[in-house]
């Protein structure tokens with residue numbers, strides 16, 4: 001049985017986790033987003049076109065805000081509790097197919113914060129939100145077969161591998177496979193099972 005979503009892109013849904021506040025991205029978050037997307041190591045499995053100018057980060061924020069206003073997608077800025085409210089990462093739903101109760105997630109985190117389990121913590125919060133308030137039944141994600149960190153994160157929060165799209169992308173002179181993952185509502189556990 002499915003239920004209807006009670007989220008419809010009204011007031012931005014701020015989420016709280018043990019260590020973070022996930023909030024709306026604001027025009028003044030440009031330097032924070034540039035700190036993430038300006039780093040080749042963060043972007044290398046997603047085309048590798050790291051930003052070289054602050055205005056590119058500001059344009060991304062504007063497009064994310066437009067997509068929320070147009071009810072197309074929702075993306076949270078990750079900030080540390082007790083910090084200076086700077087955005088250190090992003091995560092959210094790239095698309096939401098309401099008719100199928102299905103969405104797709106994407107995420108990235110500034111390199112200085114890798115390895116502390118912050119992204120799994122944030123993803124559990126947005127997945128809980130998605131299953132409870134967007135009425136999702138299925139969440140999809142994909143990662144380059146070379147992106148072991150990202151595949152590890154997906155496994156930590158309970159995603160299962162569904163298969164490969166063979167030689168789906170061309171990168172650094174080589175074709176690479178894209179690995180497809182999904183998580184169903186009935187399989188989701190909101191807490192870390194360690």
Ligand SMILES: CC(C)(COP(=O)(O)OP(=O)(O)OC[C@H]1O[C@@H](n2cnc3c(N)ncnc32)[C@H](O)[C@@H]1OP(=O)(O)O)[C@@H](O)C(=O)NCCC(=O)NCCS
Pocket residue numbers: 041042043045046107108109110113114115116117118119120142143144147148149150152153156
């Ligand atoms: C993928 C990403 C979000 C992981 O976030 P995170 O909060 O560091 O996740 P975790 O702390 O759970 O670490 C996941 C794995 O990354 C690896 N890892 C941790 N720190 C690392 C570091 N400094 N350098 C390289 N790999 C590291 C470990 O294998 C770890 O698994 P483990 O906990 O079993 O040891 C982050 O690495 C990132 O932003 N990468 C670039 C953007 C990206 O790939 N986005 C996803 C596109 S599909």
